[in-house]
Amino acid sequence: MNFNTILEEILIKRSQQKKKTSPLNYKERLFVLTKSVLTYYEGRAEKKYRKGFIDISKIKCVEIVKNDDGVIPCQNKYPFQVVHDANTLYIFAPSPQSRDRWVKKLKEEIKNNNNIMIKYHPKFWADGSYQCCRQTEKLAPGCEKYNLFESSKCSSDSVVVMSEGYIPSNYVTGKKSNNLDQYEWYCRNTNRSKAEQLLRTEDKEGGFMVRDSSQPGLYTVSLYTKFGGEGSSGFRHYHIKETATSPKKYYLAEKHAFGSIPEIIEYHKHNAAGLVTRLRYPVSTKGKNAPTTAGFSYEKWEINPSELTFMRELGSGLFGVVRLGKWRAQYKVAIKAIREGAMCEEDFIEEAKVMMKLTHPKLVQLYGVCTQQKPIYIVTEFMERGCLLNFLRQRQGHFSRDMLLSMCQDVCEGMEYLERNSFIHRDLAARNCLVNEAGVVKVSDFGMARYVLDDQYTSSSGAKFPVKWCPPEVFNYSRFSSKSDVWSFGVLMWEVFTEGRMPFEKNTNYEVVTMVTRGHRLHRPKLASKYLYEVMLRCWQEKPEGRPSFEDLLRTIDELVECEETFGR
Template sequence: MVIALQDYTPLRDDDLPLKKDQEYVLINSSHCDWWAVENDRGDTGFVPSTYVAVKCEGAFMVRDSRQAGVYTVSVFTKAPGSNGEKNPRVKHYQIRQTEAGEAMFYLAEKYLFSTIPELIHYHQHNAAGLITRLRRPVSQGGGCSQDITDPSKDQWEVDPEELTLGQEIGSGQFGLVLEGTWNQRKVAVKMIREECMSDDEFKEEARVMMRLSHCKLVQLYGVCTQHSPMCLVFEFMENGCLSDYLRARKGHLSQDLMLGMCLDVSEGMAYLESSNFIHRDLAARNCLVSENNEVKVSDFGMTRFVLDDQYTSSLCSKFPVKWSAPEVIKFCKFSSKSDVWSFGVLMWEVYNEGRLPYENRSNAEVVESLNSGLRLLKPRLAPDAVYLLMEWCWKEKPEDRPTFALLLHELASVSDL
């Protein structure tokens, strides 16, 4: 399917008229300038390839507008509009220039760039005022251009014939997690429910995982894209998620073990921070425990690569209020410092042996408490030095919170006491 970026009046007998924002079936795109399409009445004909966009979330193109020297970014989205509109559509943004001083380009006034390529590169990673990120440039031929890290590349593709699936060991927002065997190695296989995650979203998560490699992050081994449902193949973590692990061993967790867990997570997060990634969903439930009680950060479904340590969610996606920083709750603004806030809550979970934060309060009550300056109370098992770090993570202003690199150093200092 393609969607019309603008109206088109036929110039030849075999052309087909286009109506802006309407969908058409793509019949043939072999010619780079003219495509054959079919409308909803079954009429077929040719249209200029620059007048339509392939219908995948965030597909975009930069084109001349009717005004000389002015460019427009057209992006396809299924995201709800501010007026509640839910139909898939193409949103158009004019690239503007500042008038005072050196000319700078922008789509959203707060984000200025010296060149249009810099502007596009930024908005490919951050929505920052747009309805959605510019995810997939539409090539001259009209299709979404291939990413060099496309998970369908052979070195990442797992042959489903080599994969043996076992019992269910977990479930998440996007599907089931099964125990499995691959190349005589025990693995965890994340099966993606088709109704919960699009192909684009699946590839997005896989791309993130492929770019990240650290001993404190759950390792991706490969993907199955030639199999339905599609799946991700991860290293197997014998002791499951951290929250369940803590609850199952309540009363039997040593101080060294709890501090070591916090150190493990802070080390993994310091790596993400140094790589300009933000997690956006850090919690004990999204960390896994190995056979030797090593904790690794997992669940990268919400992770984003950012260029300026800030990501504003275009959809204001659902997020876990009880783990979220004030700026996330109020403005949907994520950064490594909002991850730091979540890490403070994770430490609280560890030292409360898996208790849920604010367990008897609604989300609305939690927001009211945070706005009043109230914070989670000191866990009985937490040393004073550790609780001071939690409080540091929960500073109102992001700039007043520590970095993960500093937290890692401070936690290591506590372990030396």
């Protein structure tokens, strides 16, 4: 090592896959970092041949690579990435300490570069797409915020690069949610109702989680106790508060303030200090997600049917039988076998490529299709609790109003994403939403109504046509838009707050068309407040331009949820 060398170590380099079809390989290289260049050599230090180099001034991002599935096809198991020009170099270190050392030193050397990325891709580019967001262009914008002054979070001795030096990462303020994602107890985008469902399901004394508060930028600790405390619910929700002093500190109990949220949690794991019980057992939504499945097989959207295992039947829908299955005997998925003549297959297969790119926590993820045989299969995310309509009907009388409102909020979030991406559902109803193990509701079968070949379902004169969920411009002129989806969402809200009743249950489709055209609307459900019913009525304005957007609806529902959390049930 010469005097200019900052770091030198034998690491493993992955081929850069500059073309989507390029084969992958992994080769040992001697990496040498200096102030001006990162160079890699073939062979040992005493006899080495330079294979490539990266100008330090051209590096845009250095960060660890998240690897949820844990499959690393070489002996070094700790990957990090160096993004430069139009390429990403993936390097594999032999230990977390080695990886931290390289990431820290590289970040220090690039901190004055003027081309640092705002966002990056936290997972690998593989099989022609990024495994984090499934974007299929090498130059696609990143999907997660990149913080140059935040260290890798993979080991206990990680450090954070700061302009004035280095400090242990556990002392960095946990104010931003990005800093909390590494912790098992942090549940992003979980509201009060969902938190209580998760804590009740675990049913463990001192079960807790940290979640986003209804007030943007703040956090709440939700805590469950089986013994003692006021009231019978067993749930307590504590806002994490900030001191007025500088530097800011955070606390649950005013006498015990700390510089970061992780420090608060660590303290209260051992001391109740004013809480109803200690924080004994972290409850999490992490680690329960379905696999990252883009690029399963032949093409980005094509799945090899030999990799699917068929299990029990879940039910049947418009297109055929739906079964629980497993992909590669490991990940649970739902598999729809498409009945011959049930759908326009060619059009759907072409559209599947677009639909797979629609990725949101409140949409049931389409993973891919099997088109190499008949019947074709559609493979999607598996939702443990099934259809929302049945979920409501089977548990009538057991929902609080805020749980019902939370269901509507979930659906609205998914629909706002579809609206933002100019995608129309066309058949939004409780029967076309599914519920997962944690009680999260997700929108399913978006856009699928276009491919139905059943005349009764596609014609407004047909007995199966969902007239009771449709606005006048749809049953009169078949004019679909995001605003027609808004009307359907109003009906779905009505379904939720009646716990699964049929809209206009005593009327035929023909009668409903006449009633709606004359201005008749569904009555206010007993469980819906006057203000909530006004939201439904806004969805049912006769002219599409008079209806709110899903963005407006989501803002309104978020305000209602916030009132619920602020003032109690």
